[in-house]
Amino acid sequence: xxxxxxxxxxxxxxxxxxxxxxxxxxxxxxxxxxxxxxxxxxxxxxxxxxxxxxxxxxxxxxxxxxxxxxxxxxxxxxxxxxxxxxxxxxxxxxxxxxxxxxxxxxxxxxxxxxxxxxxxxxxxxxxxxxxxxxxxxxxxxxxxxxxxxxxxxxxxxxxxxxxxxxxxxxxxxxxxxxxx
Amino acid sequence: xxxxxxxxxxxxxxxxxxxxxxxxxxxxxxxxxxxxxxxxxxxxxxxxxxxxxxxxxxxxxxxxxxxxxxxxxxxxxxxxxxxxxxxxxxxxxxxxxxxxxxxxxxxxxxxxxxxxxxxxxxxxxxxxxxxxxxxxxxxxxxxxxxxxxxxxxxxxxxxxxxxxxxxxxxxxxxxxxxxxxxxxxxxxxxxxxxxxxxxxxxxxxxxxxxxxxxxxxxxxxxxxxxxxxxxxxxxxxxxxxxxxxxxxxxxxxxxxxxxxxxxxxxxxxxxxxxxxxxxxxxxxxxxxxxxxxxxxxxxxxxxxxxxxxxxxxxxxxxxxxxxxxxxxxxxxxxxxxxxxxxxxxxxxxxxxxxxxxxxxxxxxxxxxxxxxxxxxxxxxxxxxxxxxxxxxxxxxxxxxxxxxxxxxxxxxxxxxxxxxxxxxxxxxxxxxxxxxxxxxxxxxxxxxxxxxxxxxxxxxxxxxxxxxxxxxxxxxxxxxxxxxxxxxxxxxxxxxxxxxxxxxxxxxxxxxxxxxxxxxxxxxxxxxxxxxxxxxxxxxxxxxxxxxxxxxxxxxxxxxxxxxxxxxxxxxxxxxxxxxxxxxxxxxxxxxxxxxxxxxxxxxxxxxxxxxxxxxxxxxxxxxxxxxxxxxxxxxxxxxxxxxxxxxxxxxxxxxxxxxx
Numbered sequence: 001x002x003x004x005x006x007x008x009x010x011x012x013x014x015x016x017x018x019x020x021x022x023x024x025x026x027x028x029x030x031x032x033x034x035x036x037x038x039x040x041x042x043x044x045x046x047x048x049x050x051x052x053x054x055x056x057x058x059x060x061x062x063x064x065x066x067x068x069x070x071x072x073x074x075x076x077x078x079x080x081x082x083x084x085x086x087x088x089x090x091x092x093x094x095x096x097x098x099x100x101x102x103x104x105x106x107x108x109x110x111x112x113x114x115x116x117x118x119x120x121x122x123x124x125x126x127x128x129x130x131x132x133x134x135x136x137x138x139x140x141x142x143x144x145x146x147x148x149x150x151x152x153x154x155x156x157x158x159x160x161x162x163x164x165x166x167x168x169x170x171x172x173x174x175x176x177x178x179x180x
Numbered sequence: 181x182x183x184x185x186x187x188x189x190x191x192x193x194x195x196x197x198x199x200x201x202x203x204x205x206x207x208x209x210x211x212x213x214x215x216x217x218x219x220x221x222x223x224x225x226x227x228x229x230x231x232x233x234x235x236x237x238x239x240x241x242x243x244x245x246x247x248x249x250x251x252x253x254x255x256x257x258x259x260x261x262x263x264x265x266x267x268x269x270x271x272x273x274x275x276x277x278x279x280x281x282x283x284x285x286x287x288x289x290x291x292x293x294x295x296x297x298x299x300x301x302x303x304x305x306x307x308x309x310x311x312x313x314x315x316x317x318x319x320x321x322x323x324x325x326x327x328x329x330x331x332x333x334x335x336x337x338x339x340x341x342x343x344x345x346x347x348x349x350x351x352x353x354x355x356x357x358x359x360x361x362x363x364x365x366x367x368x369x370x371x372x373x374x375x376x377x378x379x380x381x382x383x384x385x386x387x388x389x390x391x392x393x394x395x396x397x398x399x400x401x402x403x404x405x406x407x408x409x410x411x412x413x414x415x416x417x418x419x420x421x422x423x424x425x426x427x428x429x430x431x432x433x434x435x436x437x438x439x440x441x442x443x444x445x446x447x448x449x450x451x452x453x454x455x456x457x458x459x460x461x462x463x464x465x466x467x468x469x470x471x472x473x474x475x476x477x478x479x480x481x482x483x484x485x486x487x488x489x490x491x492x493x494x495x496x497x498x499x500x501x502x503x504x505x506x507x508x509x510x511x512x513x514x515x516x517x518x519x520x521x522x523x524x525x526x527x528x529x530x531x532x533x534x535x536x537x538x539x540x541x542x543x544x545x546x547x548x549x550x551x552x553x554x555x556x557x558x559x560x561x562x563x564x565x566x567x568x569x570x571x572x573x574x575x576x577x578x579x580x581x582x583x584x585x586x587x588x589x590x591x592x593x594x595x596x597x598x599x600x601x602x603x604x605x606x607x608x609x610x611x612x613x614x615x616x617x618x619x620x621x622x623x624x625x626x627x628x629x630x631x632x633x634x635x636x637x638x639x640x641x642x643x644x645x646x647x648x649x650x651x652x653x654x655x656x657x658x659x660x661x662x663x664x665x666x667x668x669x670x671x672x673x674x675x676x677x678x679x680x681x682x683x684x685x686x687x688x689x690x691x692x693x694x695x696x697x698x699x700x701x702x703x704x705x706x707x708x709x710x711x712x713x714x715x716x717x718x719x720x721x722x723x724x725x726x727x728x729x730x731x732x733x734x735x736x737x738x739x740x741x742x743x744x745x746x747x748x749x750x751x752x753x754x755x756x757x758x759x760x761x762x763x764x765x766x767x768x769x770x771x772x773x774x775x776x777x778x779x780x781x782x783x784x785x786x787x788x789x790x791x792x793x794x795x796x797x798x799x800x801x802x803x804x805x806x807x808x809x810x811x812x813x814x815x816x817x818x819x820x821x822x823x824x825x826x827x828x829x830x831x832x833x834x835x836x837x838x839x840x841x
Contacts, residue, residue: 086279093279099310139305146300150279166773173298179278179291 004165006055007038007048008084009074011067012094012134013060016151017085018042023154031158034165048077055080055164061087061094062140066129075141080164081160083143086150086180088136093150095134102131145170150180184250199241199252200228210254211263211293213270213381214330215242216267218431218438219339224332226266227293230254238262251365264476266298272304273353274311275325276382283326283383285371285395290328290382290806302512309663316366319388320377322357326384329355332384333376340439342578344368357384357510372442378428389449390418390426399425400755402796405783407501407708407776410532411436411550413444414783417777417796424449424777424797433551434841436791441475441571448776453738453759460803461772465833467770472804472812480660480758480816481755483729493521495750497726498739499719500707502529503793506806508825510733511716513810517819521727525713526743529673529706530680532714538684546688548668548700548835550787553577557645558664560657560699562687563588563612564672566598570704570786573670574600585625586660590615593673608648612675612683616690618643621820622651622658629662630695667699673706703835705786711836712784715829724750732756732763733806739763756809772803784829788836 010018018041031037038053039045056078062068074167075081085094086092097105097130111120147160147170156176163170182420184202191206193267198221203210214225220817223243230241233251238259241252245435253259258638270276270290278284278291286292294302299543309322329348336359337346345368349358359368377385402417414433418425427445429438460467486494496514498507507525515523527533538547553559553576576589578600589598590605598604607615621639623629644651661667671692676684692698711720729752736758744763747753754769764770778799782792798806804812814821830838 009602035239047238083301086277090277092277095277098279098308099275133308136305138299138301138303143301146298148473171298172300174295177295177298179294180284 003036004054007053008040008057011060012063013087017059020151024158057082062135064129080144082145083137089148148179186252199244219335271302281383286375316364321611336375336379374445394420404794405791408443410705462768482573488519496523498733500525500713501709504712505781508828513814525718532705533719534676534708536714538593552700556666558660558667558669562671563674565595610647614646616686622654672704774799776804786836
C-alpha cells in the first residue's frame with residue numbers, strides 16, 4: 001500500500017499549530033516513514049497536489065475571502081480534512097473581532113493605534129482580499145477531524161497523524177482534549 | 181424507603197430524594213451544571229437529563245423525586261446526544277471561547293462538562309452579541325459574556341447568604357443577571373461575601389486578586405480556619421510559590437458550609453500594610469535595625485529587674501488574634517514564671533470575659549452551639565451587629581427570613597443589622613438590664629410566663645419609659661418568642677458592654693422563661709481567640725500609668741488608636757508586631773512577627789470549637805512567630821515552660837462546651 005499523502009496549509013492563525021507540529025521532534029522521522037508529507041507552509045511545495053492528497057490539515061480560521069479560497073481548495077483536494085487548533089475549530093482569537101465587527105478592528109489597527117500618525121488609513125487596494133466575519137473552518141467547508149487546542153500539544157498532533165497514517169480515525173477524549 | 185432501578189442497579193433511598201441524589205448514592209455519575217450540593221435544585225441547565233421508563237421525554241434528574249419501582253437510564257445514546265445538544269446550546273448563547281478566558285484547564289465546569297462528553301468542537305457559533313462587563317466591584321468582576329444563566333449566584337445570594345442582591349431580569353435568551361434593580365455591582369447592596377464568585381461554574385464572576393495568578397492545577401490548598409473573628413469559619417487558603425493567591429470557603433465543612441464574609445475572604449489579600457522585616461531597637465532617640473539577639477537582650481535588660489514586681493512593674497499585653505499556644509505560653513512565661521504586674525489581652529469586646537465569669541458562677545456551660553442559628557423560627561439578637569462583625573452568623577439568620585423566620589434585633593442606631601430585622605428594638609436610653617426587664621414584663625403580661633412579685637403591667641409601663649421602646653414592640657417580641665417552636669437568643673458586645681454581668685444573668689433567667697424548655701443562648705465573642713483568652717484569664721483591666729514597661733505581643737493585629745495613646749507615656753515599650761504602625765514607631769524595641777498564614781496554632785471560636793489554623797506560607801527571613809519568640813525570651817529569663825496549652829485551656833469551666841474541630 002502506498003503511503004498516505006498529507007498536505008497542510010494555514011489561514012488566519014499565528015503559525016503556532018505548525019510550531020507545535022514540529023514539536024513532535026524526532027517522532028517526525030517515524031511519521032515520514034508512514035506518510036508522504038507533501039505541501040506545507042514550512043516546506044518548499046506550497047500548494048496541495050492537484051490530483052489530491054489523503055489528509056489535508058488546516059490551521060487558522062477564515063477571516064477573509066482569500067482564506068475561504070484556500071479552505072475550499074484544500075477541501076476539494078483532500079479526502080479527510082483536519083481542523084488543527086482553536087482558530088480552525090472555533091474561530092479562535094481572531095474571532096474576538098466578531099463581537100465588534102471587522103470595520104472596528106481595522107480602524108483600531110490602522111488608524112487608532114498609538115504608533116500610527118494622523119495619515120493612518122485602512123488599506124483598500126482592489127488586489128487585496130476582503131475581510132469577512134471570522135468563521136471556523138466548519139462554517140465554510142465540511143471538516144472530518146477536529147483537533148482543538150491553542151495550540152494542540154505535540155503529543156495530540158502526533159496521535160492524530162499516526163492514527164490517520166494507519167488508516168484509523170482519531171478519537172480525542174479525556175486528557176487529549178484541551179480547548180484552552 | 182423507596183426502591184428504584186438506575187442503569188440496572190437496584191437503589192434504595194429515602195422518600196423525597198431526587199433521582200440525581202439517588203444516582204450519586206449508588207455511585208452513578210450524572211453530569212450537572214446548575215445543580216449544587218448547597219442549593220435547592222433548580223432544573224435550569226438540562227444537562228442532568230435521564231430516561232425514565234414510561235415518560236415521553238427526558239427528565240431532569242436534579243428536580244425529579246424518586247418513586248417506587250422507577251426505571252432510570254443515565255447513559256443511552258439518546259441521553260448522550262441530548263447532553264451534547266444542551267452543551268452546544270449553552271456554548272452558542274454567549275461568548276464561551278475558552279482561549280480568552282482565565283477560568284480554564286479544569287477550573288471551568290462548562291469546559292469540563294464538554295470534555296466529559298468528548299466534545300471536540302461546538303456545532304453552532306454564537307450570534308456575536310457582546311454583553312457588558314461590570315468591573316465596578318472592588319473585589320470581583322462580572323463578565324456577562326461568560327454567564328450561562330444557571331442562577332447559582334442568585335440562589336447562593338438568596339438561599340445561603342440571605343442578601344437578595346442578585347436576581348434576573350427578562351426571560352429566555354434575554355435573561356440577564358442584575359444586582360438590585362439593575363445597578364452596577366459596586367453600587368449595589370452587595371456585602372462582598374464572595375459566595376457568588378465561589379459558586380460560579382464559569383468565568384462570569386472572577387476574583388480580581390487571583391485572576392491569572394494560578395489555576396487549580398497550579399496552586400496548593402491549606403484547609404484552615406479564619407482568624408478574623410470568633411466565628412472561626414473553616415476556609416481553604418490557596419497559595420502558589422509561597423504567595424497567597426485566594427481564600428475560599430470549603431462547601432464540605434460543618435460550621436460555615438463554604439460561606440465566608442468580606443473579612444475572611446477578600447480583606448486578608450487586600451490589606452495594604454507595611455511589614456516589619458527586621459528587629460528594631462531605639463538608639464539615640466530613633467529606631468535602628470538590629471539583630472534578634474541585640475533586640476531581645478535590650479528587652480531582657482529592661483524587664484528583668486521588674487521580675488515579680490506587682491507595683492510599677494511589667495505589663496504583658498497580647499492580641500486575642502494570637503493562637504492558643506501563644507496565649508497560653510504568654511500566661512505561663514509572664515504570669516506564672518515571671519510574675520509580671522499584669523498579663524492580659526487587649527480585647528475590647530467583653531462578651532467572652534463576662535460569659536466566662538457567669539460560667540464560673542454557674543459551674544457549667546450555659547451557651548449553645550452556633551448550629552442552633554441555622555434552624556430557628558424566631559431569633560432575638562441583642563447588641564450584636566451581625567452585619568458588621570461575625571457576619572456569617574448573620575447569614576445563618578437572614579437567609580431563613582424568606583421562609584418565615586422572624587428576626588428581632590435590639591441595638592443602637594449604629595447597629596447595621598437592625599435594618600434587616602422584622603422587628604426593630606432600637607433602644608434610645610436605658611441599659612441592657614432595663615431591656616431584659618421590659619421583655620420579661622411583656623412575657624408575664626401576655627401570661628406566657630410567671631415571675632413572682634412582678635406586677636407586669638406596671639413593670640412594662642415603667643421599663644418602656646426607661647428604654648424608650650414602645651410597649652407594642654415589647655409585647656410583639658414576647659409574643660413571637662413565646663409562640664416560637666425553635667426560638668434562639670444571640671447576644672454580643674453591645675449587650676454586655678461595661679462588664680455587664682447583671683444583664684447577662686437577667687438574660688439567662690429571661691431565656692429560661694421562653695416556651696417549655698427555654699431558648700438557647702449564643703454569645704458572639706470578639707476576636708478570633710477571644711474565648712481562649714478568657715479561658716486563660718487574660719482579661720484583666722490594664723492601666724498604662726501603673727506600669728514601668730510593656731511587652732506587647734501584637735501579631736498581625738492593627739493596634740487601636742486608644743491602645744497607641746495608652747502606651748505613649750509608658751517608659752519602655754517592646755512590641756512583637758507584623759505591621760508597622762504609629763504604635764511600633766513609638767516603641768523602644770520592635771520585633772518582626774509572623775502573620776496568620778505563617779504561623780500555625782489552635783483557636784477557640786464563639787461556640788467552643790477548638791480548631792487549627794494551619795501554616796500556609798513561610799514567613800520572610802528574620803521574622804519569627806510568637807511561640808518561638810516567647811521561648812527565646814523565657815530562656816533568657818530562666819523561666820521553664822511546659823507548653824501544655826491544652827490543659828491550661830481546659831483548666832476551668834467554659835461558657836460553652838469546648839469541642840474538637
